[in-house]
Amino acid sequence: xxxxxxxxxxxxxxxxxxxxxxxxxxxxxxxxxxxxxxxxxxxxxxxxxxxxxxxxxxxxxxxxxxxxxxxxxxxxxxxxxxxxxxxxxxxxxxxxxxxxxxxxxxxxxxxxxxxxxxxxxxxxxxxxx
Amino acid sequence: xxxxxxxxxxxxxxxxxxxxxxxxxxxxxxxxxxxxxxxxxxxxxxxxxxxxxxxxxxxxxxxxxxxxxxxxxxxxxxxxxxxxxxxxxxxxxxxxxxxxxxxxxxxxxxxxxxxxxxxxxxxxxxxxxxx
Numbered sequence: 131x132x133x134x135x136x137x138x139x140x141x142x143x144x145x146x147x148x149x150x151x152x153x154x155x156x157x158x159x160x161x162x163x164x165x166x167x168x169x170x171x172x173x174x175x176x177x178x179x180x181x182x183x184x185x186x187x188x189x190x191x192x193x194x195x196x197x198x199x200x201x202x203x204x205x206x207x208x209x210x211x212x213x214x215x216x217x218x219x220x221x222x223x224x225x226x227x228x229x230x231x232x233x234x235x236x237x238x239x240x241x242x243x244x245x246x247x248x249x250x251x252x253x254x255x256x257x258x259x
Numbered sequence: 260x261x262x263x264x265x266x267x268x269x270x271x272x273x274x275x276x277x278x279x280x281x282x283x284x285x286x287x288x289x290x291x292x293x294x295x296x297x298x299x300x301x302x303x304x305x306x307x308x309x310x311x312x313x314x315x316x317x318x319x320x321x322x323x324x325x326x327x328x329x330x331x332x333x334x335x336x337x338x339x340x341x342x343x344x345x346x347x348x349x350x351x352x353x354x355x356x357x358x359x360x361x362x363x364x365x366x367x368x369x370x371x372x373x374x375x376x377x378x379x380x381x382x383x384x385x386x387x388x389x390x
Contacts, residue, residue: 149370152382155325155363157291160314162389163321164292203368207339207377214371215335234368241365252316 147210147227150203150234153241160252168253177246182256185247192240192247199233199240206230280340282330282348286356289322289384302357305350310361310383319389323356327382331375339369345381358385 158164170178180188206228213226288294328348330340349361364383372378 147371149372149378149380150368152327152367152380153365155290155365155382155384158289158322158384159291160316160320161289161292161322161386162319163289163295166291200368203370207369210371211335211376214376230368237368245363248314252314 147206147214147229150230150237153238156245156249159249168249170253173246173250173253177250180250182251182254185251185254185256189244189247189251192244195240196237199230199236202233203230279337280330280332280344282328282344284326284328284348284352286324286326286352286385289325292322295321295323295387303354303359305347305354308350308353308358308360310346310349310364312364314362315360315386320359320386321389323353323358323385323387325382325384326352326356326361327380328352329372329378329380331372331378333375335376337377339377340379342366342379342381345379349381349383353383353385356385357387359388360386362386 157166159166159168210227213224217224217227326349328345330344330348332338332340345366346361346364349364353361361383364381367380369377369379
């Protein structure tokens with residue numbers, strides 16, 4: 131395999147079927163050593179107006195979004211793996227890989243929104259569960 | 260036994276020996292909180308450390324560190340890593356920090372990595388309850 135072909139294979143490995151990193155953790159706002167205490171100014175007017183039940187309902191929706199996106203990624207997992215194996219010999223097979231970028235972005239966005247809702251729930255003293 | 264058969268046998272044995280998963284981890288100072296001066300407690304049994312996807316709001320706690328772990332399968336024939344395996348690794352690292360729990364656990368998606376046919380990253384915040 132020439133260097134050019136190897137570089138092509140590596141580049142294709144980057145674009146199809148790659149693992150998605152874990153979403154970043156939010157800043158600590160509830161621990162006793164946290165540097166920032168949550169205030170009303172941390173939320174948009176629309177968010178601040180949400181009731182505890184609305185927060186819980188949106189959180190449930192986000193969980194469903196994460197589950198669905200993960201299922202979509204998993205559905206393509208075997209074919210991505212097979213296409214990558216075959217692609218080592220027949221690079222055209224890489225066309226068969228599916229990156230699921232929209233799903234990965236949806237997962238990250240859902241976690242980010244969930245972090246906001248969790249902070250809001252604590253701020254509003256909503257009962258968990 | 261021919262040389263080719265012997266080579267195949269050895270390769271097969273090596274392949275089987277490499278079956279399973281491996282893990283790597285990274286621990287950073289907790290985002291948005293003062294870093295702990297030193298581990299507050301002795302190491303706990305990892306099995307006793309809960310891994311929660313939510314925050315803890317009914318007890319006071321301080322953050323010990325933000326843990327990121329990656330579980331990778333060794334060969335293409337192994338099963339893909341699961342969130343449960345990520346949780347186990349989070350527990351182990353949290354135990355080393357003397358944590359009581361891991362909160363805000365979250366996971367990436369399983370996929371191919373540079374050095375693995377399947378890897379899954381997860382992260383969580385190790386915390387210790389205040390007395």
